[in-house]
Structures are given as C-alpha cells and as structure tokens.
Amino acid sequence: MVRSFSSQNAPLSLLFSVLIILNIIICQTNASCNIKDKQILLSFKHGLTDSLGMLSTWSNKKDCCEWRGVHCNINGRVTNISLPCFTDDEIITENKKNKTHCLAGKFHLSIFELEFLNYLDLSNNDFNTIQLSLDCQTMSSVNTSYGSGNFSNVFHLDLSQNENLVINDLRWLLRLSSSLQFLNLNSVNLHKETHWLQLLNMFPSLSELYLSSCSLESVSMSLPYANFTSLEYLDLSENDLFYELPIWLFNLSGLSYLNLGGNSFHGQIPKTLMNLRKLDVLNLEDNKLSGTIPDWFGQLGGLEELDLSSNSFTSYIPITLGNLSSLVYLDVSTNHLNGSLPESLGNLTNLEKLGVYENSLSGVLSHKNFAKLPNLQWLSLGSPSFIFDFDPHWIPPFKLQNLDLQYANLKLVPWFYTQTSLTSLNITSSSFRNTSPKMFWSFVFNFSFLYLFNNSMSNVLLNSDFVWLVHNGLSGSLPRLTTNVSIFNINGNNMSGSLSHLLCHNIKEKSNLKYLSVIDNHLSGGLTECWGNWKSLIHISLGRNNLTGMIPHSMGSLSNLMSLHIYNTKLHGEIPVSLKNCQKLMIVNFRNNKLSGNIPNWIGKDMKVLQLRVNEFSGDIPLQICQLSSLFLLDLSYNRLTGTIPRCLPSITSMIFKNVSQDQGVLHIVDHDIGIIFVISLSLLAKGNDLTYDKYMHVVDLSNNQLSGRIPIEVFRLTALKSLNLSQNQLMGTIPKEIGNMKQLESLDLSNNTLSGEIPQTMSAITFLEVLNLSFNNLKGQIPLGTQLQSFTPLSYMGNPELCGTPLIEKCKKNEAPGEDTNVMAKEEEGSELMECFYMGMGVGFTTGFWIVFGTLLFKRTWRHAYFNFLYDVKDWFMSRWT
Ligand SMILES: *[C@@H]1O[C@H](CO)[C@@H](O)[C@H](O)[C@H]1NC(C)=O
Ligand SMILES: *[C@@H]1O[C@H](CO)[C@@H](O)[C@H](O)[C@H]1NC(C)=O
Ligand SMILES: *[C@@H]1O[C@H](CO)[C@@H](O)[C@H](O)[C@H]1NC(C)=O
Ligand SMILES: *[C@@H]1O[C@H](CO)[C@@H](O)[C@H](O)[C@H]1NC(C)=O
Ligand SMILES: *[C@@H]1O[C@H](CO)[C@@H](O)[C@H](O)[C@H]1NC(C)=O
Ligand SMILES: *[C@@H]1O[C@H](CO)[C@@H](O)[C@H](O)[C@H]1NC(C)=O
Ligand SMILES: *[C@@H]1O[C@H](CO)[C@@H](O)[C@H](O)[C@H]1NC(C)=O
Ligand SMILES: *[C@@H]1O[C@H](CO)[C@@H](O)[C@H](O)[C@H]1NC(C)=O
Ligand SMILES: *[C@@H]1O[C@H](CO)[C@@H](O)[C@H](O)[C@H]1NC(C)=O
Ligand SMILES: *[C@@H]1O[C@H](CO)[C@@H](O)[C@H](O)[C@H]1NC(C)=O
Numbered sequence: 001m002v003r004s005f006s007s008q009n010a011p012l013s014l015l016f017s018v019l020i021i022l023n024i025i026i027c028q029t030n031a032s033c034n035i036k037d038k039q040i041l042l043s044f045k046h047g048l049t050d051s052l053g054m055l056s057t058w059s060n061k062k063d064c065c066e067w068r069g070v071h072c073n074i075n076g077r078v079t080n081i082s083l084p085c086f087t088d089d090e091i092i093t094e095n096k097k098n099k100t101h102c103l104a105g106k107f108h109l110s111i112f113e114l115e116f117l118n119y120l121d122l123s124n125n126d127f128n129t130i131q132l133s134l135d136c137q138t139m140s141s142v143n144t145s146y147g148s149g150n151f152s153n154v155f156h157l158d159l160s161q162n163e164n165l166v167i168n169d170l171r172w173l174l175r176l177s178s179s180l181q182f183l184n185l186n187s188v189n190l191h192k193e194t195h196w197l198q199l200l201n202m203f204p205s206l207s208e209l210y211l212s213s214c215s216l217e218s219v220s221m222s223l224p225y226a227n228f229t230s231l232e233y234l235d236l237s238e239n240d241l242f243y244e245l246p247i248w249l250f251n252l253s254g255l256s257y258l259n260l261g262g263n264s265f266h267g268q269i270p271k272t273l274m275n276l277r278k279l280d281v282l283n284l285e286d287n288k289l290s291g292t293i294p295d296w297f298g299q300l301g302g303l304e305e306l307d308l309s310s311n312s313f314t315s316y317i318p319i320t321l322g323n324l325s326s327l328v329y330l331d332v333s334t335n336h337l338n339g340s341l342p343e344s345l346g347n348l349t350n351l352e353k354l355g356v357y358e359n360s361l362s363g364v365l366s367h368k369n370f371a372k373l374p375n376l377q378w379l380s381l382g383s384p385s386f387i388f389d390f391d392p393h394w395i396p397p398f399k400l401q402n403l404d405l406q407y408a409n410l411k412l413v414p415w416f417y418t419q420t421s422l423t424s425l426n427i428t429s430s431s432f433r434n435t436s437p438k439m440f441w442s443f444v445f446n447f448s449f450l451y452l453f454n455n456s457m458s459n460v461l462l463n464s465d466f467v468w469l470v471h472n473g474l475s476g477s478l479p480r481l482t483t484n485v486s487i488f489n490i491n492g493n494n495m496s497g498s499l500s501h502l503l504c505h506n507i508k509e510k511s512n513l514k515y516l517s518v519i520d521n522h523l524s525g526g527l528t529e530c531w532g533n534w535k536s537l538i539h540i541s542l543g544r545n546n547l548t549g550m551i552p553h554s555m556g557s558l559s560n561l562m563s564l565h566i567y568n569t570k571l572h573g574e575i576p577v578s579l580k581n582c583q584k585l586m587i588v589n590f591r592n593n594k595l596s597g598n599i600p601n602w603i604g605k606d607m608k609v610l611q612l613r614v615n616e617f618s619g620d621i622p623l624q625i626c627q628l629s630s631l632f633l634l635d636l637s638y639n640r641l642t643g644t645i646p647r648c649l650p651s652i653t654s655m656i657f658k659n660v661s662q663d664q665g666v667l668h669i670v671d672h673d674i675g676i677i678f679v680i681s682l683s684l685l686a687k688g689n690d691l692t693y694d695k696y697m698h699v700v701d702l703s704n705n706q707l708s709g710r711i712p713i714e715v716f717r718l719t720a721l722k723s724l725n726l727s728q729n730q731l732m733g734t735i736p737k738e739i740g741n742m743k744q745l746e747s748l749d750l751s752n753n754t755l756s757g758e759i760p761q762t763m764s765a766i767t768f769l770e771v772l773n774l775s776f777n778n779l780k781g782q783i784p785l786g787t788q789l790q791s792f793t794p795l796s797y798m799g800n801p802e803l804c805g806t807p808l809i810e811k812c813k814k815n816e817a818p819g820e821d822t823n824v825m826a827k828e829e830e831g832s833e834l835m836e837c838f839y840m841g842m843g844v845g846f847t848t849g850f851w852i853v854f855g856t857l858l859f860k861r862t863w864r865h866a867y868f869n870f871l872y873d874v875k876d877w878f879m880s881r882w883t
Contacts, residue, residue, distance in 0.1 A: 033064035037078045040113050041070065047131055049105035054083075077116035084158070085124040099126045106131040107165070109172055117152035123184065124161040132172065153179035160186035160210065168192040170199055177203045181230070184210040191215040201227045208233040212259070216241060223248040231255060237283065238262040245289075250275050261285035261307065269294055279303055285331070286310040293332065298323040305329040309355060312336055317356070319344045331355035333380055341365060341386075346372055357382035357406050367394040367415075374398055382406025382428065390414055402426075402449075410440070417443060424449035462488075469493065478502035478518070483509045486536075491519040498525035499547070503534065510536070514671055515678060517541040527566075529554040538584075538671055539678055541565040551595075553578045562669040563587040563680060567611075575600050586669065587680060590615065591635070598622065599636065607631055608654075608667075609680075613701065614638040621702070626651040637703040637725065644709035645702065645726070655698055655718040701725040703749065711755070713738055723747040727773065731755065735779075740765040747771040751799075754778055759803075764789055775799045782812045 045058050057068045065072035071080035085102035104126040111120070154176050159165065166189040173180070180203050190196055190211070197220050200209065207230045216239040226248040234252070237259045244267035245260070253275050261283040268291030269284075276282075279300050289311040297306070298320025304327060313335040321330065322344020330348070333355040340363025341356060352375050362385035370376065376398035384407040392414040399421040406428045410416055417439070425447050441460045444450055450464040452472060463482040469490045477497035481488060495518065502518075511534050519541050526549030527542070538560050547569040555561075556578025564582075567589050574597030579585070587609040595615040601622035603610065610628070613635045620643035621636065632654045650656060667680045700718065703725040710733030711726060718724070719741050731753040740762025742748075746769060755777040764787030772792050780802030783789055790806045797803050804812040 032076055033072060034076045034078070037072075037076075037114055037116075038064040040110055041067070041078065044108050044111045047106045047108035047110075048103050048127070050103055052101040054101055054103065073116060078114045079116050080119040081111070081114075081117065082119065082121045083125070084121050085126070086161075102126040104128065107159070107162075112152045112154065112175060114152050118154055118179070119156045120154055121156070121158040122162070123158045126164060127159070127162045128164040128166065130165075130167055130172070151175045155179050155205070156182040158182070158184040159188055160184040163187050165189065166191070170196055174199065174202065179205065181205050182208045184208070185214060186210050186212045186235070187214070189215050191217065194218055197223070201225075203228070205230055207231060207254075210235045211239070212236065213238040215239065219243070219246055220248075221246050226251040228252055229254065232278075233257040235259040236263070241265060243267075245270060245273075247272060253277065255279060256302075257281045259283040260287065263287050265289060267291075271296070274299060276300070277302070280326075281305040283307040284311065288312060290314065292316075293318055293321075293337075295320050297321060300324065301326070303327055304350075307331045308335070310334040315339070317342055317345075317361075321345060322347050324348065325350070327351055328375075329353045332359070334358040337361060339363070341369055343369060346370060349373065349375070351376055353378040355380040355404075357404055359383055361386060363387065364389050367391050367396070370396060370398070372397075376400060378402045380404035380426075382408060388412035404428075423447055426451040428452075478523070480505045481511070481513060483511050486512045487515040488513060489515070489517040490521065491517050491541075493521055495521040495523060497523065498528070499523060499542075500525070500528045500530065503528050504530040512536050515539045518545065519543045521545055523547060525549070527552050527555070527571075531555045532557045535559060537561055538669060539563040542569065543567040543589075545569055547571065550574075551576055551579070555579060556581045558582055559584070561585055563678070565589040566593070568592045571595060573597070577602065580604075586630075587667075588612075599625070599641070603628060605629070609633040611635040612639065616640060618642065620644075621646055621707075623648055625649075629653045631655065632698045632720070635699065635701040636705065637701045639705055641702070641705040641707060643707065645707055645712055645715060645731075647712040647714045649700075649712070650714050650717045652718070655700070655720050657720060697722055698744070699723040699725075702729070704728040707731060709733075711735075711750075716742060718742070720744055725749040726753065727751040729753055734758075735760055735763075735774075737762045739763055742766060743768070745769055749773040750777065752776040756780070759783055759789070761787075763787075772796045779803050783808065 041058060041064055045055050055068060057066070058064070064070060064078070065076055069081055069083035070078055071082070073079045083103065085099065102125040103122065106129050107122070107127040108131045111117070157176065157180060167185075170190070170193050173183075183200075183203075183206060191214075194217075196211070196216065200206065201223055204227055206228055209228075209231060210233070212235045216236065219236070219241050221243060223246075231252050232254055234249075234255060234257065238261070241260070241263040242265060245265050247270065249258070250270060250272035255276050256278045257280060258276065259281065262285065264287060265284070266288040269289065271294070274296055277300065280302055281304060282300070283305065285307040286309070289308075290313065292315040293308060293313050295318045297318060301324065303324045306321075306324070306327060306329065309331040310333070313332070315337065316339030317332060317337055319342045321327075322342060325348065327348050328350050329352060330345070331353065334357070337356075337359040338361060341361055345351075345354070346369050349372055351373050354373075354376060355378070357380045361383040364387045365381070366389040374397040377400060379400055379402070382405055386408070388408065390413065394415055395418050396415050400419045401421055402424040403419065403422055404426040405413065408427070410427075423446075425444055426449070428451075437460070445463045448465040450462075450466060451468045461480045461482065463484050465484055465486050467481070467485055467488045471492040474490065474493040474495060476495065478490070478495055478499065478501045480502065499518075513534055513536055516534075516537055516539065520543070523542075523545040524547065527547060529552050531552065531554040535557060537558050539562065540558075543565055544567070547566070549571065550573035551566070551571060553576045555564075556576065559581060561582045562584050564585060564587070568591070570593065571590075572594040575590070575595060577600075579600070580602045583604050584606065585604050586606050588607065589609070589611045591611050591613045593615050595612070596617060598619040599612065599617050599622055601624040603624065605627060607628045608630050610631060611633065615638070617636070617639040618641065621641055623646050625631070625634070626646055626648035629652055631652050668677045669680065670677050698720045700715075700721055701723070704727070707726070707729040708731065711731050713736045715724070715726075716736055716738040721742060722744050723746060724742070725747070727749040728751070731750075732755060734757030735750070735755060737760040739760060743766060745766045748766070748769060748771070751773040752775070755774075756779065758781035759774065759779055761784045764784055767788070769788070772789075773796055775795065775797060776799035779797075779800040782805040783797060783803060785805065792807060794807050794809070797808055804810040
C-alpha cells in the first residue's frame with residue numbers, strides 16, 4: 001500500500017513529506033518546556049516572596065518557556081532568566097526605587113540545577129538571603145571539586161542592587177567557576193566573606209567582575225598566582241579596602257577598566273601599573289594614595305579616563321600626561337600638587353572634563369592652555385596662586401556646561417560671559433566686586449545650579465533650581481525667588497529686614513521651594529502670614545535671627561512640612577492650633593524662644609524629634625505625648641512644666657526598641673519628587689564638648705521644670721535611651737532597680753531632686769555610662785561597691801548627706817542602720833569647695849544644640865557627583881563654624 005502510494009502519487013508524496021518536515025520544525029520551535037526545568041522553576045518560585053504576583057505567569061497553566069522572564073532553547077530547556085526589577089532607565093532617582101513589587105526573600109540556589117541555564121539576571125530585586133540548594137550537604141563538601149553533578153553553565157550572573165542581600169559565604173559560586181564570565185554583585189553585602197579574592201581567583205573565564213559597595217574590608221596583598229587571565233573589567237570601588245594597592249592587580253594585563261575609587265588604599269602608585277597597557281579607564285579617586293603622579297603614566301596611551309582626585313599626591317602634574325591623546329576625562333583635583341598647569345594638557349583635544357581644583361598650583365593661565373580643547377564641557381580650576389592672563393577678546397572654542405572656579409576674580413576670566421551653555425556655576429572665594437552685579441545675575445538667571453561661597457552680592461530675583469549662598473557676606477534685604485527655585489540657603493550672611501521680602505511678593509504660579517534656610521542673619525520682624533504661597537516647603541530653618549512676634553497661623557497651610565526649626569529667635573505666644581494640619585511634621589525645634597501656653601496635645605503621630613527647651617511652656621506634660629510612637633528625642637527642659645511625669649511613656653516604642661536601621665542610618669527627611677535627602681544633624685553637648693550627630697540619638701530631657709511626684713517606674717523601661725535628664729525638678733521616691741535595664745544609657749542626670757533610698761546595685765549593669773549626676777538628693781547608704789560606679793568623681797554623688805563609700809570621702813559605718821545620720825558637718829567645708837568645681841562643670845551632660853546640616857545624596861544622576869562632594873564640604877564647613 002505504501003509502495004503504490006509512493007509510486008503513483010510522487011508529487012503528492014513529496015508534498016506530504018515536506019509537510020511532515022515542516023510539522024516537525026514547527027513542533028520543535030514550540031517544544032514545550034522540559035518537565036524537570038519547570039519543577040526547578042516552580043520550586044525556586046516557591047522559595048521566594050512575590051507579594052504582588054510578578055511571577056503570576058509562573059504556573060502550571062502555561063508552558064514554562066512562556067513564563068515571564070524565561071527564555072528556552074529549541075529543545076524547551078531554560079537557558080535565560082532575566083527578571084531585573086528595574087532597568088537602568090527606570091531608575092530615575094535611586095530614592096524612587098519602590099521595591100514593593102520586586103522579588104524578595106530567599107534566593108534558592110536550586111535554580112542552578114537548570115542544566116542549560118547560561119544567563120541569569122535578577123538585579124535590582126530585594127532578595128535577602130541565599131538558600132543553599134537541597135543538596136547543600138554536597139554543596140559545602142564540593143568547595144574545591146567544582147563542576148561535579150548536573151549544574152548549569154551560567155556565564156552571566158547579575159544579582160546587583162539587591163541591597164538587603166547578605167552573602168557570608170560565596171563557595172557555592174565555585175560550581176560556576178568554569179563557565180562564569182560576568183559577575184555583578186554591586187551593593188550586595190559581602191562583609192563577612194573574607195575569602196572572596198582567593199575564591200574568585202579560581203574563575204579562569206571571568207572577564208567582568210563588579211563588586212562595588214559590597215562592604216569588602218580586606219583584599220590580599222599577595223596572591224601566589226593571579227589566575228584571572230581573562231579579566232577586563234574590575235570594579236572594587238566604594239568598599240572599605242585599605243593597605244597598599246595589591247601587587248597582583250598589575251599582573252592582570254588584559255584589564256581595560258579598573259575602578260578602585262572610594263576606598264582607603266594608601267602608599268604610592270607602583271611601577272608595575274605600567275603592565276596594564278590596555279587600560280581605558282583608571283579610577284583611583286578618593287583614597288589615601290600619596291607620592292608623585294608618575295611620569296610614565298604618559299605611556300598608558302589608551303587611557304580615556306583618569307581620575308586621581310581626592311588623594312594626597314604631591315609634586316607636579318607630569319607633562320607626559322599630555323601624551324595621552326585619547327584622554328576624555330582627567331581629574332587630579334583635591335591633592336597637594338604644585339607647579340603649573342602643564343601646557344601639554346592643551347594638546348588633549350578630546351578632553352571633555354578637566355579638574356585641577358584644590359591643589360596649590362601656580363603660574364600663568366592663559367588662552368594658550370585651552371585653545372585646542374573644543375570639546376571641554378566641565379572645567380574646574382581654582383588655586384589662589386594662578387595668574388590669569390587671558391586675551392580679553394578671546395572666544396573659547398568650547399561651550400562649558402559646568403564651571404568650578406575658586407579664588408578667581410571674574411574680571412580676570414573675561415571669556416566667562418561667552419559661556420552661554422553653562423548650567424552649573426560653582427564660585428568659591430571668588431570676587432565679584434569688579435563685575436556688574438546686574439550683568440552677572442541676569443547671566444546666571446537660568447543656571448540650574450548656583451553655588452556661590454564667600455562672595456558678595458545682594459538684592460536680586462533668583463531663578464536657579466538650586467541656590468546656595470552660604471556665608472557670602474551678603475547684605476541687604478532677602479532676594480525674591482521665582483517658582484523654579486527648589487532649594488534656597490542663605491545662612492550666615494548679613495541679610496536684614498523682614499522675611500516678607502522673600503515670602504510675600506506676588507508669585508502667580510505654584511512655588512516649588514522645598515528647602516528654606518536663613519540661619520544666622522540679622523532678619524527682624526514677624527514671620528509673616530504669607531506661608532500659604534509656599535505649600536511645597538518640607539524644611540524651614542529660621543534660627544538665630546532677631547525675629548519677633550508669634551508663630552503665624554498661616555504656617556498651618558504647610559501640609560508638606562516635615563522639619564521646622566525656629567530657634568534662638570524672640571518669638572512669644574502659644575503654638576497655633578493650625579500647625580495641627582502639618583501632618584507630616586517629624587522634627588520640631590523651637591528652642592530658646594519665649595513661647596508659652598501648654599505643650600500642644602495634638603502633635604502629629606509621626607513626630608521624631610520635639611525640642612522645646614528654654615521657653616515658658618507651663619501646665620502638665622500632655623498624655624498625648626505617649627502616642628508619638630516614633631519619637632526618639634524629647635527635650636522639654638527649662639520650661640515651667642508642672643505635674644507628674646506621665647506613666648504612659650513606654651508607649652513611645654521607639655524609645656524602647658532600638659531599630660537597627662535607625663541605628664545605622666542618619667537622621668534625614670526625604671523628598672521623593674526631586675530625589676533629595678536632607679540630612680539633619682543634632683548637636684549635643686556632652687562632657688563639655690559639642691558633638692555633632694547626624695545619627696539617631698535617643699534622649700529624654702525634662703530637666704529644669706517644676707515636675708513633682710515620684711519618678712514613675714515606667715520611665716526606666718525606656719531601654720533605648722542614651723541620655724536621661726530629669727534634674728532640677730521636685731521629683732521624689734526611690735531609684736528603682738529597673739534602672740539596670742537601661743543598658744544603652746551614656747548619660748544620666750537625676751540631680752537636684754528629692755530622691756531617697758539607696759542607689760540600686762543594678763545600676764552597675766549600665767556599662768556605657770559616661771556621665772552620672774545623682775547629686776543634691778536624699779540618697780543614702782553605700783554606693784554599690786566593686787562596680788564602675790566608683791569610677792565617677794565625688795561630684796556625681798555630693799549633696800546626699802547620707803550617702804557613703806567610695807568615691808565619697810565618707811566611709812560607711814559598719815552595720816549602720818539605714819537613714820541614720822552620718823557626720824555631715826565635718827565634711828561640709830570640703831563640700832563647698834567641691835561645689836564650686838561642680839558648677840564650673842555644669843556643662844556636663846547632653847544639653848543644647850540642634851541644627852541643620854543640609855546634605856543631598858546621589859539620586860538625580862546629573863547632580864550626583866556634585867552633591868556628593870557638596871554634602872561633605874558643607875558638613876565640614878558647618879562643623880568647623882558652628883560647633
Ligand atoms: C537573556 O534575556 C535578556 C532579556 O531578554 C537579554 O537582554 C539577554 O541578552 C539574553 N541573554 C542571552 C545570552 O541570550
Ligand atoms: C510602592 O508601590 C506600591 C505598589 O506598587 C504602593 O502600594 C506603595 O504605596 C508604594 N510605596 C511608596 C512609598 O511609594
Ligand atoms: C572544603 O570544605 C571542607 C569541609 O567544609 C573543609 O574541611 C576544607 O578545608 C575545604 N577545602 C577548601 C580548599 O576550602
Ligand atoms: C545528570 O545528567 C545525566 C545525563 O544528562 C542524567 O542521566 C542524570 O540523571 C542527571 N543527574 C541528576 C542528578 O539530575
Ligand atoms: C587557578 O585556577 C585553577 C583552575 O583554573 C586552579 O586549579 C588553581 O588552584 C588556581 N590557582 C590559585 C592560586 O587559586
Ligand atoms: C606576575 O607576573 C610575573 C611575571 O610575569 C610573575 O613572575 C609573577 O609570579 C606574577 N605574579 C602573580 C601574583 O601572578
Ligand atoms: C602639542 O602637540 C604638537 C604637535 O603634536 C607638538 O609639536 C607640541 O610640542 C605639543 N605641545 C606640548 C606643550 O606638548
Ligand atoms: C538684634 O537686634 C538688636 C537690637 O534691635 C541688635 O542689638 C542685635 O545685634 C540684633 N541681633 C542680630 C543677630 O542681628
Ligand atoms: C536646685 O533647684 C532649685 C530650684 O528648683 C534651685 O533654687 C537651686 O539653686 C538648685 N540647686 C542646684 C545645686 O542647682
Ligand atoms: C564647588 O567648588 C569647590 C571648590 O572649587 C568644591 O570644593 C565643591 O565641592 C564644589 N561644589 C560643588 C557643589 O560642586
């Protein structure tokens with residue numbers, strides 16, 4: 001039958017077989033997913049957390065080759081899993097990363113049982129642990145015998161930006177050692193994996209290795225043999241690596257990208273670096289490297305980026321750098337270089353970025369240095385000793401976007417006004433006196449970034465997104481702002497007149513101002529009722545001005561406000577009820593005013609810091625305070641508060657449990673719209689020293705009021721407190737033994753009350769205690785012996801006539817009945833002398849202070865670098881000025 005069919009209908013049979021073949025091909029492309037692979041994927045899914053169902057397609061209903069992020073080969077075997085939670089484009093600001101929808105929880109290594117898997121990208125998710133696979137027993141024993149069993153041959157593995165992922169042991173990776181070419185673990189915590197280098201040295205095919213921001217602490221100086229023969233890209237930036245640059249690195253002759261920036265490497269650049277002939281990018285920024293920049297750098301002819309900034313290099317900039325004709329980016333700023341700017345750099349026609357500021361360079365700078373640099377976009381000069389000798393009619397071939405000048409008189413940079421593409425200007429310690437202010441201000445009107453430091457100008461309409469005019473010696477009345485301004489800081493000038501110049505002029509559109517800071521000026525008058533125009537504000541700081549009047553009702557319209565600082569001014573009256581509408585308020589600092597009335601009982605639940613010290617508040621402490629479960633700093637000292645300390649304080653949970661993330665984090669408020677973090681620093685006076693914290697500092701200070709009654713035992717349940725000050729009140733009762741639970745306490749002041757009874761033995765458990773003051777009470781009996789309580793001076797205990805034992809001079813009488821008088825009289829004279837010292841040392845303990853350091857971190861890409869430097873600068877500056 002077959003025969004007759006084939007002989008009689010040959011064409012038909014041909015068609016038939018073609019159909020069969022076609023059919024087979026179609027079947028093959030549709031080859032359904034391998035059962036085993038499917039099981040592995042399902043068990044991987046089972047192990048992780050996918051709260052919003054991003055992997056909802058991963059179910060039995062669909063062929064696994066069609067599941068989200070899964071790609072198969074022609075045989076239905078899974079080869080590629082690509083499930084990054086964000087792509088680079090989607091991350092507009094790092095801060096906007098909302099990871100609610102990302103894959104989280106356990107990353108199960110069973111996924112590598114997919115025998116054909118070769119590409120795995122789970123970057124930007126939220127995994128937190130690595131779960132060893134089912135055969136984990138074999139896993140740990142195969143630490144050297146990699147490649148055994150049916151393990152996949154992954155060549156591309158990306159787990160980067162899983163910021164909560166902690167990997168303590170990387171040995172499981174060895175199973176991929178023969179295949180892996182690309183490994184990216186940026187921002188994964190590898191703090192505990194001290195053998196990462198020895199381990200990765202066994203990956204002969206690895207060509208790209210990214211371990212930036214992994215909290216790596218050590219890197220071996222020596223490797224017996226550097227195996228990474230294929231390595232082309234190596235990124236170890238932003239770790240905690242120190243020692244000298246490891247020698248083995250310079251055997252990696254195939255490297256084209258090497259980034260060791262943001263570590264603490266010290267020592268000199270070794271000559272062996274010359275082996276890296278293929279280098280395109282070398283970044284050693286922000287280390288502690290010293291010595292000279294070697295002449296032979298000029299032989300690394302392929303270099304496109306060279307960043308040696310923020311180190312301690314000395315001597316001159318080598319002329320030979322002018323030979324690096326491919327150079328696009330050269331940054332040697334913030335070192336100790338001297339000499340002149342080599343003319344040879346003027347031959348680097350590809351140069352787009354040139355940074356030499358913050359060195360001690362000298363010599364003449366003229367158009368000759370820049371005439372052949374048509375591509376220059378980013379120029380940062382600045383040394384007090386540069387002599388400018390530009391042809392006044394010279395028109396540069398470049399159009400700068402960013403210009404950093406330091407110490408430069410604008411008049412000496414005559415081509416400045418030709419730079420119509422500038423968007424960012426940073427002029428530090430420069431002089432504008434000889435330029436026309438009008439021309440200058442209209443020229444900079446549209447710059448997005450204006451950072452003018454130590455200059456003098458005044459009285460204008462400003463339009464830059466970012467206006468930073470700190471300490472410029474500016475005088476006159478406050479400038480007006482257009483709706484484009486989002487950050488305005490004019491701290492430390494001589495501005496006078498009223499806030500109304502700034503706040504009350506007519507603006508038609510909605511303002512975008514987020515951050516307003518006018519600390520340390522001579523502003524006077526009231527706070528105005530114009531706040532309704534500025535609803536976008538999230539931070540206001542008006543400290544240290546001559547402002548008077550009451551807190552205006554219109555401030556209640558600031559519904560976005562998170563942080564409000566009006567301190568060392570002359571305000572009086574009650575806190576208006578309208579502030580109740582500022583529901584986002586987290587940080588309030590009204591210290592050193594004459595505010596009166598009751599402490600408000602409507603304070604928003606999110607309050608973290610409430611500082612009302614040195615005012616005239618009266619009445620009871622409202623019980624509603626206890627509902628502020630996020631509060632960690634409560635400072636009501638130096639007021640006229642009466643009544644008792646509320647028993648409900650332990651409802652303030654943040655004073656009981658130390659939140660680990662808080663503990664490591666800085667106190668900040670975040671603006672998601674422009675992607676900026678404002679870092680708030682606390683200044684606390686401890687042991688006579690100003691200490692600045694931008695960390696969370698748990699403090700209760702109710703001292704210097706008229707509080708009475710017993711100290712409720714509940715107070716001693718606030719176990720997260722670092723400082724407790726109840727001194728100068730009329731408190732009575734005993735110190736309960738529960739005080740021993742306050743293990744975090746560093747400062748305790750209960751002085752000048754009428755506390756009685758003995759000092760409980762449990763107090764010796766408070767091991768971090770540095771400041772103790774129990775003086776002027778009615779405590780009695782022996783100071784607990786054999787504990788650190790003896791390490792304090794008598795000042796800590798004086799004025800308690802019935803207290804005895806070291807460090808006091810009064811010896812305890814054996815079998816002394818409690819409460820019996822000791823011979824106080826004899827000691828009185830010594831006592832009064834001690835007293836004087838005591839008053840002189842009254843600074844002891846945490847008091848005063850609270851101000852703002854403005855900081856911005858990362859996020860908006862174009863701003864990233866600038867802001868980073870900026871944060872540190874400004875912080876240093878504040879610290880040196882105002883501590
Ligand atoms: C894997 O899939 C991703 C996303 O589709 C793709 O970008 C990548 O190139 C693929 N990798 C391979 C090796 O096919
Ligand atoms: C994050 O996204 C989820 C849903 O995708 C949303 O419910 C949540 O409010 C967002 N959180 C923030 C802080 O934006
Ligand atoms: C391999 O693991 C075993 C057991 O965990 C251990 O004793 C051995 O030292 C390891 N070998 C290497 C080379 O790490
Ligand atoms: C490994 O692969 C071989 C051949 O492909 C197969 O016979 C064997 O069952 C696999 N072993 C495991 C544990 O999957
Ligand atoms: C270098 O890699 C090979 C395997 O590729 C390995 O056997 C050897 O131990 C490695 N050497 C060092 C020093 O790690
Ligand atoms: C570096 O290379 C030199 C010369 O090729 C060789 O002698 C030395 O052993 C290598 N060092 C390392 C750590 O690989
Ligand atoms: C710049 O390059 C030209 C031509 O290559 C060369 O003649 C000149 O000496 C170079 N100038 C400097 C300062 O190196
Ligand atoms: C505040 O005003 C008084 C007098 O009105 C003046 O003496 C004082 O210097 C002013 N303080 C500041 C900081 O401007
Ligand atoms: C204790 O406080 C009272 C008023 O509360 C005050 O008069 C006295 O001077 C204070 N004593 C010390 C030693 O500070
Ligand atoms: C402005 O320039 C100074 C020195 O020129 C530098 O220290 C500072 O970081 C720069 N600021 C910004 C925001 O770029």
